[in-house]
Amino acid sequence: MLDALAALPFWQAFLALFAAAMVRSNGTYWVGRGAVAGWGRYRGEHGAHGELGARAETLLRRLGPVAVTLSYLTVGIQTAVHLTAGVMRMSLRWYVPAAVVGSALWAVLYATVGLAVVQAWLAAEAGSWWGVAVVGLVVAAAVAATVVRRRRRTPPGERPVPSGGHPASSLGRPTS
Secondary structure: OOHHHHOOOOHHHHHHHHHHHHHHHHHHHHHHOHHHHHHHHHOOOOOOOHHHHHHHHHHHHOOOOHHHHHOOOOOOHHHHHOOOOOOOOOOHHHHHHHHHHHHHHHHHHHHHHHHHHHHHHHHHHHOOOHHHHHHHHHHHHHHHHHHHHHHHHOOOOOOOOOOOOOOHHHHHOOOO
């Protein structure tokens, strides 16, 4: 897939990436928009919807549509911003232009620098088990660092139920 995109002229790669970004972000927005009723029932009246959702909501309340545009330049909170924009029922008059600008920025970045970097990395690592091992170690270290950081932020009494607990109890539902 990446090879096919990298082989295209810039404008074709840009259009393909732009379309993919628009479909994904608008799809996520509409899932959030449609999930408003279920979101309230599942998460309770207080609107507690996790750290990532709370960060996205804070960004949207502070920056409005600018948060949508800037989310395309982030990793990790992009989907939460679009979903939360839908849940918060951000007006399409504001959401769509912000999504168009953000999708265009994202497509330009990936059609130029992004694809070139990924293609160069894959070419350098092709056939090298050491390269695969190093990438695996980097991913494992990143996951471990994220888990440790989140555990430090969460007080012991508020940590989720360990994996031996009843699944419904970790969702805040009655376990009857």
